Amino acid sequence: MAGNKKFLKTVVYLILAVVIIGIIYTRFAAPKKAAAPNKDTVRGSKGNKPLLVDAFIVHTSSLNEVIDASGTLQSNEEVQIQPEITGKVTGLFFKEGTQVAKGALLVKIYDEDLKAQLAKLELQQQLAKTTLERQENLLKINGISRQDVDVTRNQVSAYAADMQYTRTQLQKTELRAPFNGRLGLRNISLGAIVNNTTIITTLQQIDPLKVDFTVPEKYRNAVKQGDAVNFKVAGDANSYKGQIYAIDPKIDLATRTIKLRAIVPNPGQLLPGAFANVQIALRNMPDALMIPSQAVIPGTRDKKVIIADQGKAKFVVVETGLRDADNVQITSGLSKGDTVVTSGMLQLKPGMVLKYNKIN
Secondary structure, three states: OHHHHHHHHHHHHHHHHHHHHHHHHHHHHHHHHHHOOOHHHHHHHHHOOOEEEEEEEOEEEEEEEEEEEEEEEEEEEEEEEOOOOOEEEEEEOOOOOOEEOOOOEEEEEOOHHHHHHHHHHHHHHHHHHHHHHHHHHHHHOOOOOHHHHHHHHHHHHHHHHHHHHHHHHHHOOEEEOOOOEEEOOOOOOOOOEEOOOOOOEEEEEEEEEEEEEEEEHHHOOOOOOOOEEEEEEOOOOOOEEEEEEEEEEEEOOOOOEEEEEEEEOOOOOOOOOOEEEEEEEEEEEEEEEEEEHHHOEEOOOOEEEEEEEOOEEEEEEEEEEEEOOOEEEEEEOOOOOOEEEOOOHHHOOOOOEEEEEEEO
């Protein structure tokens, strides 16, 4: 009995201790927890705090649709001066880097052997002509057969053909300028033995010049012969003009581009081989909507901009068109007078309040 009473007293004391601890916890710990701020409330208050941003008022402006291309300047005409025959150079009649006229003698190759052969053929032909004249007189009195006369006549014609061939070979000993142009550097000296693979010098016609460039195939119907082009070259602040005169009828399979060629007057500063930044003006759009390029947020499927809708951020899907150095054309999604956010886009969420730092 005494053991049971002690056990009951112990249970009662434990129950009273639990009750007292519960009362103390309820009165002191619970109110502090209730006073702690709600996380959703904190997020909500931050979301309603205005974000300082820069903005741009959409307006219309004039825009020229321009194709930018890379090109290379080429000589209008260019040829390598090479002999057709093998021989020793006996005369050089040009100065490197100078302008020469069409037909000017540039190089002379040894020709004394050909001259001697021509003189021999002339004597042989003269003798054959004399023989033919005598045989024709004998034929009139039946003193010789007609066959002998025909053989001699053919021999006279053969000598004439050999003489013409020799004169042609003599012409090949003289290298003349095929057109007006400027000579390049000389690669041989007087007395050199040359053949048909020897490049003695080059001749280039550099006024006018040609500029070759390529454009994407989507412009195949936008450019045509007669269109004007503008271009600049490295190290020259001047802008030069030309005109398209030839279009390659085939699209390059590797690059999907079309090759074009323009003719360009050369005032003297341009040189063949120079790199050219070419521009072709296609059309003028007087009412294009242009916004700063940094305002456009690229996505995997579409592009977006953030506009101010009653002072709050709103994301709008747009379509872009042409670009220049700083701006991009908007073809759909915006209207004249819209306010576009140009800074702080990564921090903005739909519905956030906007505060403007600068408006352009």
